[in-house]
Amino acid sequence: MKTLWQGLRDHQASVAGRSIAGLLDNPLRAAEFSQTHGDMLFDFSKTNIDAVGLSQLLELVAASGLDAKRDAMFSGQLINETEGRAVLHTALRNLNAGVQVQGQAVMPAVRATYARMVAFARDLREGRIVGQGGAYTDVVNIGIGGSDLGPAMACLALAPYSDGPRCHFVSNVDGAHIHDVLRGLDPTTTLIIVASKTFTTIETMTNAQTARDWMARVVTDPAAQFAAVSTAADKTAAFGIDPDRVFGFEDWVGGRYSLWGPIGLSLMLAIGPAGFDDFLAGAADMDAHFRDAVPAHNLPVLLALVGIWHNQICGYATRAVLPYEQRLTRLPAYLQQLEMESNGKRVSMDGADLAEHSGPVVWGEPGTNGQHAFYQLIHQGTRVVPCEFILSRTGHELDLAHQHLLLVANCLAQSEALMLGRSLAEATAIMAAKGLAGAEPDRQARHRVFPGNRPSTTLAIPKLTSFALGQILALYEHRVFVEGVILGINSFDQWGVELGKELAVALQPILEGTQSAAGKDASTRMLLDYVMAAPKA
Numbered sequence: 001m002k003t004l005w006q007g008l009r010d011h012q013a014s015v016a017g018r019s020i021a022g023l024l025d026n027p028l029r030a031a032e033f034s035q036t037h038g039d040m041l042f043d044f045s046k047t048n049i050d051a052v053g054l055s056q057l058l059e060l061v062a063a064s065g066l067d068a069k070r071d072a073m074f075s076g077q078l079i080n081e082t083e084g085r086a087v088l089h090t091a092l093r094n095l096n097a098g099v100q101v102q103g104q105a106v107m108p109a110v111r112a113t114y115a116r117m118v119a120f121a122r123d124l125r126e127g128r129i130v131g132q133g134g135a136y137t138d139v140v141n142i143g144i145g146g147s148d149l150g151p152a153m154a155c156l157a158l159a160p161y162s163d164g165p166r167c168h169f170v171s172n173v174d175g176a177h178i179h180d181v182l183r184g185l186d187p188t189t190t191l192i193i194v195a196s197k198t199f200t201t202i203e204t205m206t207n208a209q210t211a212r213d214w215m216a217r218v219v220t221d222p223a224a225q226f227a228a229v230s231t232a233a234d235k236t237a238a239f240g241i242d243p244d245r246v247f248g249f250e251d252w253v254g255g256r257y258s259l260w261g262p263i264g265l266s267l268m269l270a271i272g273p274a275g276f277d278d279f280l281a282g283a284a285d286m287d288a289h290f291r292d293a294v295p296a297h298n299l300p301v302l303l304a305l306v307g308i309w310h311n312q313i314c315g316y317a318t319r320a321v322l323p324y325e326q327r328l329t330r331l332p333a334y335l336q337q338l339e340m341e342s343n344g345k346r347v348s349m350d351g352a353d354l355a356e357h358s359g360p361v362v363w364g365e366p367g368t369n370g371q372h373a374f375y376q377l378i379h380q381g382t383r384v385v386p387c388e389f390i391l392s393r394t395g396h397e398l399d400l401a402h403q404h405l406l407l408v409a410n411c412l413a414q415s416e417a418l419m420l421g422r423s424l425a426e427a428t429a430i431m432a433a434k435g436l437a438g439a440e441p442d443r444q445a446r447h448r449v450f451p452g453n454r455p456s457t458t459l460a461i462p463k464l465t466s467f468a469l470g471q472i473l474a475l476y477e478h479r480v481f482v483e484g485v486i487l488g489i490n491s492f493d494q495w496g497v498e499l500g501k502e503l504a505v506a507l508q509p510i511l512e513g514t515q516s517a518a519g520k521d522a523s524t525r526m527l528l529d530y531v532m533a534a535p536k537a
């Protein structure tokens, strides 16, 4: 493995200064460095990966034992070794599978819960399940991390298909969040879904209590307007939620991989069970592709290899996800958790220090908005940020097709501009043409130079449908898995979030004034003094 990494580094060093645009002089490059799957097109020809680099990257895949590890995941083996759990989110979207975990068939329970979700969603959407004030108009999902980001992102992404109650999302323990969401709602026609895998997460439980108090001020039986999504049936019962309104799942569904099951309830309520089925079908389609396609033509593998090339080999520490799709506004945040909670680790599965850097910092915003904010740095900053564009061939607003055209033009222009750049000579000529004289054209031109040769990829889909969204999310999930396997990481635990949680719990009695701050460091003591000096209301 070590020599494969070194071989890649040596190759990268030997081609580092080469022009990506020059590579595209080869008329076959665009076709050879892109991959289709169905109607989806992934173009990675605007990177500096060449045939040698790609074959070295594929050797890395072979050496990582990906095939066996992928099969172990799909078949329910306990690949999340630090938590002793299987990793079976794929089973949630392949309801006919016959998966077993430690000799136990898991699918009957998955199918039964799914059927209950469908019945609940139908009854609620069709007015057979109602609140005290009549048919439900609004649903508030209270959850955080994987119990929020997925459904919040997907409800927005699939807004054109939403014909159910309005869905709202509360995640932050900051009271401002729940206050602002509940402010416009009628408690008598609002359903609260408490979504928490563990049903212990302090933010969620605090917000759930606040919602119950809000409901109880008006509604005579507030518990009847609550549902829960959790693996912890005992805790949902203790909270007073009717077991008929509790949708369980197993610990082999990781929080950030949980949108496909009961955590997706709010999405199912919004778009209906048929739309949700399409969403699952899209993901199942990508699962099948991931299992069946050879690595060289396997979209998740190729996406992962581009990631490894840019991060671990070229040393680019971040990657920007830039959907040219307003409704994917929350996708970068969703991918931040998916990628950074999964592959932001410093040791490999056996506890040894990682030989390579962990996964990159993932960030982004939809285009064209980002163009007017941070693209300046992407084009002219001193560090390279590989960009991952996402683009639909058509929008939903057919009467605004001219706006979609403009959107597409901007997306394509950005990847072109990043690659081509603008030389000093070109910029100087533009300045001279404006009539500048003497040293001015050169001085002004220097500010207008684009170094170019900056890599990007584009994932193009026909249209942002439920099916396509399912495909995209499963594609990214498997990309994370492949990167994790190559790096030797357990992509399915998240111990790095624990320390902060523990310290927050310990700080609470200090803030309440029942415990002394002695023993805390001087900086934390100063900050405690500052916040505790707030006038009491």
Ligand code: F6P
Pocket: 143, 144, 145, 146, 147, 195, 196, 197, 198, 199, 200, 201, 204, 255, 256, 341, 494, 497
């Ligand atoms: O703090 C991290 C985390 O455990 C995530 O992995 C998870 O998605 C989130 O908290 C919420 O957890 P839960 O669904 O158990 O409330």
